Amino acid sequence: MMACSDFRAQFQAGTDDAALLRHLRTCDPCLDYAAHSDPDVMFRAIGGDEIVPPGGIDAFVADVMHTVRLRGAEGVIAPPASTWHRRLAIAATLAIGISGASLVYQVEHRARVAPAQSVAAVRHPVERQITLTTKPAVQAYSSPNATIVEVPSETPNDNTQIVMIVDENLPADL
Amino acid sequence: MIPTQSAEPDDRELVRTIREGSSDAFEQLVRRKTSKVYALCYRVIGNSEDAKDIAQLVFIKLWENLEKYDSQFAFDTWLYRMVTNVAIDFMRSRQSRDNAVNSNLRLVKTATEPEQALIVQRKEIDNVFADISTVLSPKQKTIFVMNQMEDLPSVEIAKILGCRESTVRNHLFNARKLMQRQLQKRYPEYAQLWRSQ
Numbered sequence: 001m002m003a004c005s006d007f008r009a010q011f012q013a014g015t016d017d018a019a020l021l022r023h024l025r026t027c028d029p030c031l032d033y034a035a036h037s038d039p040d041v042m043f044r045a046i047g048g049d050e051i052v053p054p055g056g057i058d059a060f061v062a063d064v065m066h067t068v069r070l071r072g073a074e075g076v077i078a079p080p081a082s083t084w085h086r087r088l089a090i091a092a093t094l095a096i097g098i099s100g101a102s103l104v105y106q107v108e109h110r111a112r113v114a115p116a117q118s119v120a121a122v123r124h125p126v127e128r129q130i131t132l133t134t135k136p137a138v139q140a141y142s143s144p145n146a147t148i149v150e151v152p153s154e155t156p157n158d159n160t161q162i163v164m165i166v167d168e169n170l171p172a173d174l
Numbered sequence: 175m176i177p178t179q180s181a182e183p184d185d186r187e188l189v190r191t192i193r194e195g196s197s198d199a200f201e202q203l204v205r206r207k208t209s210k211v212y213a214l215c216y217r218v219i220g221n222s223e224d225a226k227d228i229a230q231l232v233f234i235k236l237w238e239n240l241e242k243y244d245s246q247f248a249f250d251t252w253l254y255r256m257v258t259n260v261a262i263d264f265m266r267s268r269q270s271r272d273n274a275v276n277s278n279l280r281l282v283k284t285a286t287e288p289e290q291a292l293i294v295q296r297k298e299i300d301n302v303f304a305d306i307s308t309v310l311s312p313k314q315k316t317i318f319v320m321n322q323m324e325d326l327p328s329v330e331i332a333k334i335l336g337c338r339e340s341t342v343r344n345h346l347f348n349a350r351k352l353m354q355r356q357l358q359k360r361y362p363e364y365a366q367l368w369r370s371q
C-alpha cells in the first residue's frame with residue numbers, strides 16, 4: 001500500500017485516483033488529513049471494499065439457486081431457451097392431467113386400479129395406443145416414453161378413468 | 175515466463191453459456207457478482223438483511239430477463255441498472271411506509287465541544303452517512319453511492335440509469351447540498367469542515 005507521506009504529497013481535492021482512494025479507505029489518519037482539506041472526500045472513505053452478505057457468499061448463492069430452481073419448476077420464471085420447450089411440455093402435461101377429470105381411455109387390458117391402491121404409476125415399456133374419447137383435444141396419445149398415472153375412482157361402477165400423462169416429449173402445443 | 179491462461183470465462187461468455195441452458199454457468203455468474211451487487215444494495219438500503227433480500231431478488235430478475243441482455247453493452251452496466259431499479263423501488267415503498275413514523279422522529283445528537291478538534295474516522299463516517307442520507311430521495315442516494323462509494327463516473331451512471339450525464343451531475347450536486355444541510359443540523363462538528371473552507 002502507498003505510504004502515508006506519498007498519500008499526503010499526492011492528495012488533491014476531488015481526486016479519482018484509485019491508489020489514493022484505496023489508501024484513504026484504509027488509513028484513518030490520512031482520511032482525517034484529507035477530510036480537513038477536502039470535506040467532499042469524507043464519504044468516499046466508506047466505499048470501495050468488498051462486502052459479504054450475512055451468512056456468507058456460499059449460502060447466498062445457494063439461496064439464489066434454490067429459488068431459481070423452485071420458481072423455474074413452478075413455471076414462474078423463464079429458464080434459458082433450450083429447456084424452455086421441455087418445461088412447456090411438462091406444464092402442458094400437467095394441465096392435461098388436471099383437466100383430465102373427464103378423460104376416458106380405453107386400453108386392451110382395461111385393468112382397474114383398486115381404490116385401496118391409491119395412485120399407481122405405470123411406466124409403459126412398449127409403445128401403446130391410448131384412445132381418448134372426450135375433450136381436451138387429445139384423441140389418442142402414443143409414445144414409448146410416457147408415464148401414465150391412473151387415478152382410481154371414488155365412485156363404484158364408475159366407468160370414467162382419470163389419467164395423467166407425463167412425457168418429456170409431449171408436444172408443447174398439445 | 176509462464177504464459178498466463180485465463181480459465182475463467184468473461185461475463186459475456188458466461189451469459190452465452192447460461193442461455194444455452196447451463197445453470198452451473200448461472201451459479202458461477204451469481205458467485206462472481208455477489209459482492210458487487212450486495213455492496214451496492216447495502217450502501218443504498220443501509221441494512222444488511224434487506225440488502226441481502228434485494229440482492230437475491232436482483233439475481234432472480236437477472237435469470238428471468240437474461241434473454242433481454244444485449245451483449246454489445248457491458249454486462250455490469252446492465253446488471254447495475256437492474257440493481258438500481260430494484261433498490262429504488264424498494265426504498266420508495268419503504269419510504270412511503272415509514273414516512274408517518276419518521277416525521278415524528280428527530281435524532282438528538284449531542285454536539286461535540288466546538289474547541290474539540292474533530293478526528294474523522296471511517297467507522298464514524300459510516301454512521302453519519304447512514305443517518306443524514308435519509309434526507310435523499312432513493313434516486314439521489316443511489317447515484318451518490320454509485321459515484322462516491324462505487325467510484326463510477328457520472329457518464330457511466332448515466333448509461334446505467336438511461337439518462338443524461340447532466341442529470342446525474344444535478345442529482346449529485348443536490349445530494350451534496352441536502353447532506354451538508356443535514357450535517358449542520360445533526361453533526362455540526364462535521365459541517366464545520368465545510369465552513370472552514
Ligand SMILES: [Zn+2]
Nearest residue numbers: 004007027030
Ligand atoms: Zn495513511
